[in-house]
Amino acid sequence: MRPKITSKDIAKELDISPSTVSRALNDNPEISEETRKKVKAFADLYNYRPNMLGQKLRNNKTMIIGIIIPEIVHHFFSQVISGIEKIANGRDYNVMICLSNESYEKEKLNIQMLANGSVDGILASIAKETLEIGDFDHFKELKDYNIPLVLFDRVTEEIECDKVIVDDFGGGYNATKHLVDVGCKRIAILSTPDYVNVGALRTTGYKRALEESNMPIEEELIFKVDDKSDITSQISSFMNCDTIKFDGIVGVNEIYAAIAIKIAKEKGVDIPDDLAIVGFTDGLISLFSTPALSTVKQHGMTIGEQSAELLLDRIQHKDNNKAYEQKVISTDLVIRKSSQKFPIL
Secondary structure: OOOOOOHHHHHHHHOOOHHHHHHHHOOOOOOOHHHHHHHHHHHHHOOOOOOHHHHHHHHOOOOEEEEEEOOOOOHHHHHHHHHHHHHHHHOOOEEEEEEOOOOHHHHHHHHHHHOOOOOOEEEEOOOHHHHHHOOOHHHHHHHHHOOOEEEEOOOOOOOOOEEEEEOHHHHHHHHHHHHHHOOOOOEEEEEOOOOOHHHHHHHHHHHHHHHHOOOOOOHHHEEEOOOOOOHHHHHHHHHOOOOOOOOEEEEOOHHHHHHHHHHHHHOOOOOOOOOEEEEEOOOHHHHHOOOOOEEEEOOHHHHHHHHHHHHHHHHHHOOOOOOOOEEEEOOEEEOOHHHOOOOOO
C-alpha cells in the first residue's frame, strides 16, 4: 500500500506551490495543461484525495442541502428526490432527507435540526397538519439565519421564498374534461380537505371543466377524504351510498383512484363502461392497477431539478436582493384502460 500524501507533498515533489496543486486538481484554466496533467497523474499514482472537510470549513459551507418531505413511500416524492439529487450531485452537493410524516411538530424539529449548521439550504413540501394549523413561523425564521428556502408542491403565500409547484388547477381541469369527452354525465371527485392546497386547486379545476361543459356542480359529488381516518372505509361509504349516482371519478391522488377501482370491482361495476376513473401521480400503482389507471402525470423529476437549481443558485450566488421566483410545472394526461371508453385515434 502506498503511503498517504498531502497537497504539500505533491507541491514539493513537482517544485510548485500547494495553491497551484489545488488549482490544477480543480482544472483552473490559469494553470497550464501540462502542469494539470502532471499534478493529476501524481495524485492518481498515490491515490490522493483532497481534504473535503477542510475545504468546507474554509468556505464556511457544509456542501449539503436538506430536504423535508411529508412521506417517503410515494412515487411523486421519490421522483422529486431523484431530481434534486441529480442537480445537487452535479454541483458537488449532497442531500440530507428528513420526513415530517405530515406532522407539524415533526416538521418543526426537522427545521431546527437542519438550521443548526447541518445544511446550506432547505427544500420542503409542507406537511398537511402544518397547512391545517396555519402556523409557518418555523419556516419564516430561516430568513433570520440566512438559510435559503425553496418550497415545492405544497406551498403557502405566507412564506416569502422561491417556489416550484405543479399546475394542479390544469391537472384537475384536464382530468375532468377527459371524462366529459368520453361521455360521463355525472362526475365525482375524491379530494382532500380545503386546507391542502393541491387538492383544493385540483377541485377548482374540476369545477371549471364542468362549468365549461354546461354541467352542474353538485356538492354531493365532491367528497373530501380525511387522511386521519381509514381512507378505504370513507371512499367505500361514499361509493356505496344509494342516493349518490355517478359514472366518472377524479381521484386527486393515485391512492384514492386505486381504492375506487377496487371498490367498484367488488361491486361488479364495469370499468370503464359503467364507471370511468382518472387519478393523479403516474406511479407503479397507476401502471399495475387492474385495469391500468388513467392519470395526471406531475413530472416530479422536473420539479426536483427546478427546485434544486433555485436553491443552489441562492446559496452559491448569495444574491439576497433578487426577487423570489415561482415556477409552475405543467402536467400531462396519461390515458389508460380505466377511462378509455373509446379507442384512441
